[in-house]
Amino acid sequence: xxxxxxxxxxxxxxxxxxxxxxxxxxxxxxxxxxxxxxxxxxxxxxxxxxxxxxxxxxxxxxxxxxxxxxxxxxxxxxxxxxxxxxxxxxxxxxxxxxxxxxxxxxxxxxxxxxxxxxxxxxxxxxxxxxxxxxxxxxxxxxxxxxxxxxxxxxxxxxxxxxxxxxxxxxxxxxxxxxxxxxxxxxxxxxxxxxxxxxxxxxxxxxxxxxxxxxxxxxxxxxxxxxxxxxxxxxxxxxxxxxxxxxxxxxxxxxxxxxxxxxxxxxxxxxxxxxxxxxxxxxxxxxxxxxxxxxxxxxxxxxxxxxxxxxxxxxxxxxxxxxxxxxxxxxxxxxxxxxxxxxxxxxxxxxxxxxxxxxxxxxxxxxxxxxxxxxxxxxxxxxxxxxxxxxxxxxxxxxxxxxxxxxxxxxxxxxxxxxxxxxxxxxxxxxxxxx
Numbered sequence: 001x002x003x004x005x006x007x008x009x010x011x012x013x014x015x016x017x018x019x020x021x022x023x024x025x026x027x028x029x030x031x032x033x034x035x036x037x038x039x040x041x042x043x044x045x046x047x048x049x050x051x052x053x054x055x056x057x058x059x060x061x062x063x064x065x066x067x068x069x070x071x072x073x074x075x076x077x078x079x080x081x082x083x084x085x086x087x088x089x090x091x092x093x094x095x096x097x098x099x100x101x102x103x104x105x106x107x108x109x110x111x112x113x114x115x116x117x118x119x120x121x122x123x124x125x126x127x128x129x130x131x132x133x134x135x136x137x138x139x140x141x142x143x144x145x146x147x148x149x150x151x152x153x154x155x156x157x158x159x160x161x162x163x164x165x166x167x168x169x170x171x172x173x174x175x176x177x178x179x180x181x182x183x184x185x186x187x188x189x190x191x192x193x194x195x196x197x198x199x200x201x202x203x204x205x206x207x208x209x210x211x212x213x214x215x216x217x218x219x220x221x222x223x224x225x226x227x228x229x230x231x232x233x234x235x236x237x238x239x240x241x242x243x244x245x246x247x248x249x250x251x252x253x254x255x256x257x258x259x260x261x262x263x264x265x266x267x268x269x270x271x272x273x274x275x276x277x278x279x280x281x282x283x284x285x286x287x288x289x290x291x292x293x294x295x296x297x298x299x300x301x302x303x304x305x306x307x308x309x310x311x312x313x314x315x316x317x318x319x320x321x322x323x324x325x326x327x328x329x330x331x332x333x334x335x336x337x338x339x340x341x342x343x344x345x346x347x348x349x350x351x352x353x354x355x356x357x358x359x360x361x362x363x364x365x366x367x368x369x370x371x372x373x374x375x376x377x378x379x380x381x382x383x384x385x386x387x388x389x390x391x392x393x394x395x396x397x398x399x400x401x402x403x404x405x406x407x408x409x410x411x412x413x414x415x416x417x418x419x420x421x422x423x424x425x426x427x428x429x430x431x432x433x434x
Contacts, residue, residue, distance in 0.1 A: 033374040034418025035117050038295025038332065040373040041418035043392070046404040047431040051088025053081075054427050061428045062112055063417025065120040065150025067091055068430065071110050073099065078110040080124055080146075082153055085419055086432060092153030096124055096146055113170045114416075121173045122150040123193045127165065140164035145175065147194040159196030163187070167220025169227075171239050174199065176227050178220040183207060186218050188229050190242060200242030206233050223292075224258025225278070234268065236280050245280030257290035257303065263316070265290035265303050275303060275318040284318025294369060295332040295415060300351040304330045304338065311340065313354060322354030331369045337395055339377060341369045346379045348395060358398030368412045371420065378413065378420065380406055390422075390431075 034041040053070040067082040112124040128141035143165040147156040163179035184207035190199040218231040236246040255267040262278030274282040288307030302313040313321040328342035343365035370379035376392040383389040409424040420431040
């Protein structure tokens with residue numbers, strides 16, 4: 001009897017240890033998923049509304065310092081606020097700048113672009129107001145940058161750029177900006193986010209004026225480890241040093257896709273798509289347009305390309321690995337699976353061979369992409385009552401798991417710091433477990 005009791009105790013103890021290990025593994029997996037930009041922390045059941053905030057600026061809700069940050073336009077000013085992620089309680093609030101007042105003035109809009117996962121530095125920018133009647137005449141008003149400690153709202157620094165800023169992107173805790181000099185040439189700089197110290201600078205060799213006499217509209221893109229300035233001449237720069245990786249190809253570069261190991265893919269009007277090594281050398285012309293995924297856990301080492309009625313997966317040398325006949329486009333990659341979306345439905349393909357795992361066609365078009373929590377695909381579907389529901393389906397089998405009504409007027413779904421956010425033109429609604 002004593003031996004039997006000991007055996008039972010050992011079995012019970014072993015089961016308890018196994019359960020504890022499984023729980024820790026599951027929590028670690030949830031933390032890993034939540035840390036990937038664009039993903040949602042795994043949900044155990046239908047989410048409920050946790051809180052909502054007015055949609056100010058153009059950036060919606062961003063994650064920084066362990067909080068969710070919103071920009072709110074009050075009657076007097078633009079206010080940046082840090083919220084406790086689950087309750088929505090305001091932990092801190094800082095007035096960034098005054099609102100533009102009076103008729104005939106360009107509106108001031110404050111935006112806080114998202115930073116890298118785990119960063120405690122929040123960077124917000126805006127351009128000062130000017131009379132609409134004087135637009136295009138005289139100097140542009142300065143662009144202001146405010147740096148805050150996202151944990152408590154402490155002011156870390158503030159600086160401005162007096163030249164006309166045509167693009168500003170965040171890289172780590174810095175910003176990369178493109179500004180037009182007085183002679184019409186574009187200057188690209190990487191600056192320290194807290195004080196504006198110039199880390200590197202690159203000046204375009206040609207002015208923006210085209211042969212027709214009109215001005216080209218430059219664009220600035222940051223894709224992984226490279227910065228791309230497109231205008232009359234296209235320059236690809238290393239994000240860490242500003243070194244010119246590639247320069248001289250004409251045409252407005254519209255798409256730049258980062259790949260592992262510093263490689264990248266480009267597509268430009270008039271030239272098509274190319275796969276490049278980390279030093280900028282083009283190694284292969286590729287079909288279609290390289291895809292910029294909304295969320296990617298890095299589980300596939302392929303380049304996804306949208307070729308209209310096909311999606312292609314290409315290897316490191318640009319050779320095709322698989323192709324899938326579909327009019328849907330890749331939206332995310334998770335756990336070796338490719339989540340695709342189009343106005344007519346949602347589907348998932350196996351990233352190893354392109355085999356379609358499942359497809360859900362919808363009777364009504366949905367104008368925004370689904371998101372995923374790594375186990376489920378969360379997509380908007382018609383609810384049969386004239387509205388839309390948030391429907392969860394298994395990542396690999398498409399089986400419907402649950403459904404809840406979406407907040408009214410939802411125009412976009414986002415994963416922000418692991419939270420599920422439904423955005424409309426007027427507000428952001430944070431959803432989560434009850």
